[in-house]
Amino acid sequence: MEGYVPSQADVAVFEGISGPPPADLCHALHWYNHIKSYEKEKASLPGVKKALGKYGPANVEDTTERGATDSKDDDGIDLFGSEEEEESEEAKS
Template identity: 90%
Template sequence: MTTTLVLADESYIEGYVPSQADVAVFEAVSGPPPADLCHALHWYNHIKSYEKEKASLPGVKKALGKYGPANVEDTTESGATDSKDVDDIDLFGSDEEEESEEAKRLTEERLAQYESKKAKKPALVTKSFILLDMKPWDDETNMAKLEE
């Protein structure tokens, strides 16, 4: 099960190319995973396509328990995974977090300053320029007659 969790986020057990880690896990799997585990099934079929080249893949085989998330041994013993591990990393912050009163007050002050600066500026008067460029058809056109 933990392999399925890893394969949902990454294409391979370790790194960005097939390696001996994939071979070790592939050999430990008894057969193809069920179709509802689509990420694991895709990985299985992909590694199976390297049947003749398995020995030439980079990396070093390790014990099966050394692959996957750092807490694989804990999850296999307890039989459950912590959802807290998935939620620990919040790279971009959350919109749901409440702002402190100081931050709200500071934001309101800055908005008020911006509005007052905006109100003080005079309105721009827009002007349009229309330029008519008159060109003769050829060098025999009488330009004096064209001006009339």
């Protein structure tokens, strides 16, 4: 998953899937069998094991059950410099 050698990222993904992929996904099946061969060495593989949803493309929200968190209320932070809220509050007065 990360780099060119088996790592804790591979272990996390391996443990997160229910079984081997179908034979028509030959590269995925090869990866699965390769990581499965490290059964006894899993704990000694390099890297830090993270939640399954932390692996994959950058800037994508983690929707896995273990990695998902409730979004915090960011109403007080205005990232785009919008004055819409301020104007509506002034209009109430």
